[in-house]
Amino acid sequence: MTLRLTRSLAEILPGSASQRILWTILAIVWGGYAAHARDLSSAAMNDVSAALDRLRGNGAALRSFLVEMPKGGDLHNHLSGAVYAESALAWARAEGWCFDVASKAALPPPCDAASKPPLVDALRSTQAYRDAINAWSMRDVITAQVSGHDQFFNSFFRFSDVTGNNIGAALAEVVERAASQNVLYLELMISPLMGEARDLGEQIGWKDDPDAMLVALDNKGFGDLVKRAAASVGAVVDDKDRRLSCGDAAHRRRGCDVVVRFLAQVYRNVDRAKLFSQTALAARLASLEGLVVGLNLVAAEDDEITLGNYSDQMRIVGDIGRRHPKARISLHAGELTMGLVPPKDLTFHIREAVEIAGAKRIGHGVDIGFERDAKELMGRMARDGILVEINLTSNAQILGVEGPDHPFPLYRRVGVPTALSTDDEGVSRIDLTHEYQRAARAYDLSYRDLKQLSRNSLTYAFLPGESLWRDPGAARPVSACAGGQLGATAPSRDCSRFMAGSEKARLQWELEVRFARFESKWGRREGKPANNTALASPPLSSSKRERSARRVR
Numbered sequence: 447m448t449l450r451l452t453r454s455l456a457e458i459l460p461g462s463a464s465q466r467i468l469w470t471i472l473a474i475v476w477g478g479y480a481a482h483a484r485d486l487s488s489a490a491m492n493d494v495s496a497a498l499d500r501l502r503g504n505g506a507a508l509r510s511f512l513v514e515m516p517k518g519g520d521l522h523n524h525l526s527g528a529v530y531a532e533s534a535l536a537w538a539r540a541e542g543w544c545f546d547v548a549s550k551a552a553l554p555p556p557c558d559a560a561s562k563p564p565l566v567d568a569l570r571s572t573q574a575y576r577d578a579i580n581a582w583s584m585r586d587v588i589t590a591q592v593s594g595h596d597q598f599f600n601s602f603f604r605f606s607d608v609t610g611n612n613i614g615a616a617l618a619e620v621v622e623r624a625a626s627q628n629v630l631y632l633e634l635m636i637s638p639l640m641g642e643a644r645d646l647g648e649q650i651g652w653k654d655d656p657d658a659m660l661v662a663l664d665n666k667g668f669g670d671l672v673k674r675a676a677a678s679v680g681a682v683v684d685d686k687d688r689r690l691s692c693g694d695a696a697h698r699r700r701g702c703d704v705v706v707r708f709l710a711q712v713y714r715n716v717d718r719a720k721l722f723s724q725t726a727l728a729a730r731l732a733s734l735e736g737l738v739v740g741l742n743l744v745a746a747e748d749d750e751i752t753l754g755n756y757s758d759q760m761r762i763v764g765d766i767g768r769r770h771p772k773a774r775i776s777l778h779a780g781e782l783t784m785g786l787v788p789p790k791d792l793t794f795h796i797r798e799a800v801e802i803a804g805a806k807r808i809g810h811g812v813d814i815g816f817e818r819d820a821k822e823l824m825g826r827m828a829r830d831g832i833l834v835e836i837n838l839t840s841n842a843q844i845l846g847v848e849g850p851d852h853p854f855p856l857y858r859r860v861g862v863p864t865a866l867s868t869d870d871e872g873v874s875r876i877d878l879t880h881e882y883q884r885a886a887r888a889y890d891l892s893y894r895d896l897k898q899l900s901r902n903s904l905t906y907a908f909l910p911g912e913s914l915w916r917d918p919g920a921a922r923p924v925s926a927c928a929g930g931q932l933g934a935t936a937p938s939r940d941c942s943r944f945m946a947g948s949e950k951a952r953l954q955w956e957l958e959v960r961f962a963r964f965e966s967k968w969g970r971r972e973g974k975p976a977n978n979t980a981l982a983s984p985p986l987s988s989s990k991r992e993r994s995a996r997r998v999r
């Protein structure tokens with residue numbers, strides 16, 4: 447690439463032959479610098495790549511490598527689906543929930559002995575408890591009896607009232623799990639007071655006039671709902687912090703150091719008025735520039751209402767998004783496959799999410815091969831940096847799409863940025879490391895590939911601030927931070943100044959610090975001397991969170 451670029455520069459530059467030679471020399475120097483900047487730790491990288499290749503054939507060995515590997519963030523993670531059934535069942539027991547024997551759903555008291563006994567009684571036997579875990583997750587799904595799709599979506603109706611009552615505990619569980627896998631960031635989907643937003647939508651009804659609908663919402667006390675919803679998100683984080691002793695330096699748990707932001711999730715299988723009011727709430731929350739950074743539409747994309755209203759939904763999101771430019775939009779789109787829906791419904795969802803709704807990221811994107819003019823669409827996504835959140839296990843379980851049938855390698859080949867995510871790690875009985883392992887083996891990814899996926903998960907996060915990367919695909923840093931070895935040497939004064947203004951760049955730097963540490967360690971294990979660059983401290987001491995992040999490592 448560098449050689450090609452150098453030659454083409456020399457060919458197009460003006461002047462005499464000697465001037466062209468001078469230009470060529472300058473281009474070679476520049477090209478060499480660029481190559482260096484793209485691969486700032488090549489020796490360590492080679493050692494770690496060798497380690498990965500040696501471990502690849504054994505699942506246990508590969509797991510031990512990948513669990514330690516710094517994994518940036520998880521950008522597609524529904525908090526209620528991230529909880530393992532065992533936790534939800536324990537909360538339901540402790541809180542006196544009942545158990546609907548027929549549907550295996552948790553129901554609030556009062557219980558009755560025949561059809562909905564206390565959950566604690568209903569699940570007294572080992573077998574009943576096992577069956578409940580299976581009903582509340584994808585464990586041991588017998589697909590001859592129920593499809594993966596139905597089991598997945600039905601499971602939520604069984605436990606979601608319980609997890610909804612224990613969001614702080616759920617968040618504590620999820621950040622602890624993330625920290626244990628060297629994950630730095632979670633962008634979690636939650637539904638703050640979305641039920642109330644739907645009620646308001648129902649009250650005002652659908653009008654084909656967004657201005658009038660927004661006025662009608664405001665007249666119904668929408669501003670107060672936004673405030674209460676924002677407060678509810680803050681309370682969830684406070685609850686998590688309390689559970690993990692985050693304010694107590696001596697006892698704080700490592701989950702405290704995982705940076706958390708939220709996407710407000712809009713339940714999409716509703717009429718247009720309710721979709722509008724929820725989207726407006728989500729956008730207003732994200733515009734506050736607090737814990738909520740964006741929005742997403744959720745629930746089965748193949749549902750009758752969503753299929754019927756899809757284009758209207760995209761127009762509503764696009765319109766509200768233009769009114770709220772600080773609200774970043776990620777959309778589930780193309781979580782479909784042949785047979786699940788009529789063929790025509792496979793041809794436009796991703797395009798409309800990008801072009802009409804203004805999505806900056808796409809969740810799943812599994813049906814891209816069925817989209818009209820898919821090549822042009824992917825070219826646009828590559829050019830505009832629209833990332834696809836790849837959920838390999840979820841797609842295998844719900845859609846039966848996996849291995850060579852999954853579009854992940856296609857997106858990579860045409861330059862659409864991708865990142866690995868879990869979708870619903872509790873329901874799917876996985877974690878983010880599992881997804882890295884699945885990707886590494888199914889698609890024969892190198893260490894460099896995995897590192898790029900990890901970096902992408904922060905580069906395309908909706909965290910505020912400029913990215914550390916000028917060219918994320920080539921891992922070329924912004925000029926303020928060029929020249930050093932990212933993460934392994936202390937940042938320059940210019941770089942520190944740049945990072946002081948960008949929360950995203952500070953977290954990206956922290957990821958590079960962890961990569962340098964990880965590569966030094968795994969390079970040593972390959973029998974080579976440790977990378978002799980001193981591992982630098984992270985750049986800024988601006989917050990308690992960052993100071994403690996360093997301690998915990």
Ligand SMILES: [Zn+2]
Nearest residue numbers: 522778809869
């Ligand atoms: Zn999802």
